[in-house]
Amino acid sequence: MSNCSHCIMKRFNALKTLSHDELERFSDHKTSLIIKKGENLMTEGNSINGLYCIQDGKCKLTKLNTNGKEQIIKFVKGGDILGHRSILSEEPVGLNATALEDMRVCFIPKGDILESIKDNPQFSLNLIKNISLQLSQANTAISQMAQKPVKDRLAETLLSLEEIFGVDNEDCIDVILTREEIANTIGTATESAIRLLSNLKKDGVIDLLGKKIKILNKNALKNISEGY
Amino acid sequence: MSNCSHCIMKRFNALKTLSHDELERFSDHKTSLIIKKGENLMTEGNSINGLYCIQDGKCKLTKLNTNGKEQIIKFVKGGDILGHRSILSEEPVGLNATALEDMRVCFIPKGDILESIKDNPQFSLNLIKNISLQLSQANTAISQMAQKPVKDRLAETLLSLEEIFGVDNEDCIDVILTREEIANTIGTATESAIRLLSNLKKDGVIDLLGKKIKILNKNALKNISEGY
DNA sequence: AAAAATAAATGATAATTGTCATATTTAGAA
DNA sequence: TTCTAAATATGACAATTATCATTTATTTTT
Numbered sequence: 001m002s003n004c005s006h007c008i009m010k011r012f013n014a015l016k017t018l019s020h021d022e023l024e025r026f027s028d029h030k031t032s033l034i035i036k037k038g039e040n041l042m043t044e045g046n047s048i049n050g051l052y053c054i055q056d057g058k059c060k061l062t063k064l065n066t067n068g069k070e071q072i073i074k075f076v077k078g079g080d081i082l083g084h085r086s087i088l089s090e091e092p093v094g095l096n097a098t099a100l101e102d103m104r105v106c107f108i109p110k111g112d113i114l115e116s117i118k119d120n121p122q123f124s125l126n127l128i129k130n131i132s133l134q135l136s137q138a139n140t141a142i143s144q145m146a147q148k149p150v151k152d153r154l155a156e157t158l159l160s161l162e163e164i165f166g167v168d169n170e171d172c173i174d175v176i177l178t179r180e181e182i183a184n185t186i187g188t189a190t191e192s193a194i195r196l197l198s199n200l201k202k203d204g205v206i207d208l209l210g211k212k213i214k215i216l217n218k219n220a221l222k223n224i225s226e227g228y
Numbered sequence: 229m230s231n232c233s234h235c236i237m238k239r240f241n242a243l244k245t246l247s248h249d250e251l252e253r254f255s256d257h258k259t260s261l262i263i264k265k266g267e268n269l270m271t272e273g274n275s276i277n278g279l280y281c282i283q284d285g286k287c288k289l290t291k292l293n294t295n296g297k298e299q300i301i302k303f304v305k306g307g308d309i310l311g312h313r314s315i316l317s318e319e320p321v322g323l324n325a326t327a328l329e330d331m332r333v334c335f336i337p338k339g340d341i342l343e344s345i346k347d348n349p350q351f352s353l354n355l356i357k358n359i360s361l362q363l364s365q366a367n368t369a370i371s372q373m374a375q376k377p378v379k380d381r382l383a384e385t386l387l388s389l390e391e392i393f394g395v396d397n398e399d400c401i402d403v404i405l406t407r408e409e410i411a412n413t414i415g416t417a418t419e420s421a422i423r424l425l426s427n428l429k430k431d432g433v434i435d436l437l438g439k440k441i442k443i444l445n446k447n448a449l450k451n452i453s454e455g456y
Numbered sequence: 457a458a459a460a461a462t463a464a465a466t467g468a469t470a471a472t473t474g475t476c477a478t479a480t481t482t483a484g485a486a
Numbered sequence: 487t488t489c490t491a492a493a494t495a496t497g498a499c500a501a502t503t504a505t506c507a508t509t510t511a512t513t514t515t516t
Contacts, residue, residue, distance in 0.1 A: 088360060
């Protein structure tokens with residue numbers, strides 16, 4: 001099985017401050033798992049006892065609203081970690097993590113993580129920074145959801161998806177989402193999302209190739225996202 | 229000047245795990261300040277080098293949107309702490325903290341806080357839990373802003389305001405907000421907020437006594453907040 | 457490959473929400 | 487107090503967004 005001290009994950013995030021010894025310890029205790037598209041890596045309300053390192057693949061973090069609708073809170077990809085908030089706060093997981101494509105994930109038991117937190121203040125601090133950044137981004141999201149019209153939020157979301165996932169060899173945003181998932185990200189009805197995407201295409205701002213979306217005019221999108 | 233080890237603050241939050249010695253150190257270095265209604269305790273984008281303990285008074289945490297509108301993210305009252313996120317993440321403050329009434333606040337220099345974080349893992353952990361809880365609440369807020377109609381959000385907000393601030397001797401929610409501030413909390417136009425408040429009053433769910441709001445039927449509000 | 461199921465697209469219409477205008481009330485300053 | 491400014495309230499209307507119905511396209515299953 002692969003070794004944590006050689007893993008690409010350690011180049012990212014909080015994990016980059018871990019010593020060789022700590023990574024070896026992780027290696028000895030970790031389990032690798034494959035999450036198939038559509039399956040849940042974490043489920044809202046459940047407790048977990050470890051940290052997930054996303055090796056490969058993409059997932060969405062969602063919340064089920066009281067009205068039964070799914071809200072997508074965040075997208076996660078290879079190199080990201082999941083579950084640290086729950087470990088640190090000793091609370092159940094707050095979001096569902098659902099695979100958007102097949103994923104390769106490593107699971108590192110809570111005990112090892114807590115040990116590193118105790119031994120390695122820098123690791124601990126990096127986890128805190130990660131959570132703080134998420135809080136900061138969440139506050140921005142609240143503001144935008146509350147005050148921006150759907151069209152602006154769609155533009156914003158498309159830019160952010162390209163930022164997160166990059167583009168493929170045809171310059172399309174490198175993630176496959178259904179129209180419903182896009183709608184659940186910006187908080188609108190699926191039909192509205194479809195209509196606004198069609199408008200953006202008609203205006204030459206984006207191109208739609210099946211589920212693939214290509215941004216043609218980033219500046220125009222940026223303007224729309226700011227209400228112009 | 230008052231002494232931290234006798235302060236009511238230490239009954240709350242992360243501070244409750246601090247030792248007598250730590251509190252004495254805080255006491256020696258702290259400064260007390262009065263923030264007048266309308267003044268800012270913290271300002272978005274500025275850096276701070278310490279922790280604020282709110283002794284008394286209320287404030288709103290806001291974010292200025294790209295469209296120039298103010299979004300209220302959170303309300304803060306006596307017993308709460310502010311600035312720990314910025315200290316821990318070593319980033320500028322993300323939100324404005326504006327006094328809703330005159331406030332008494334203590335400021336404890338960053339150095340003392342960082343020392344306690346190093347010495348006292350439980351203190352550190354409690355700060356993390358505080359930030360984690362905020363993140364969890366923020367995610368819920370995103371979902372509600374994105375998916376619930378304004379009426380539901382208003383009902384939700386009224387319940388939450390009573391939860392946070394309690395009621396005065398006339399059973400009114402114990403905080404004075406302008407209609408504009410209520411609108412900026414739920415993310416709507418001031419006129420819409422006014423109209424929906426009037427409707428709730430007409431339906432006998434709340435009573436409006438000037439700026440004071442009294443919840444008459446908590447169950448009805450709860451139902452409205454959930455879309456019934 | 458054909459059939460069935462799911463997703464996307466579009467029109468028609470209704471409901472929600474925002475904007476502008478204006479009146480009324482309240483709070484603050486001279 | 488009296489004046490002035492600001493906040494609240496309400497109507498009229500426009501813009502945005504949701505819902506429902508239906509068609510077309512795409513994906514999945516048999």
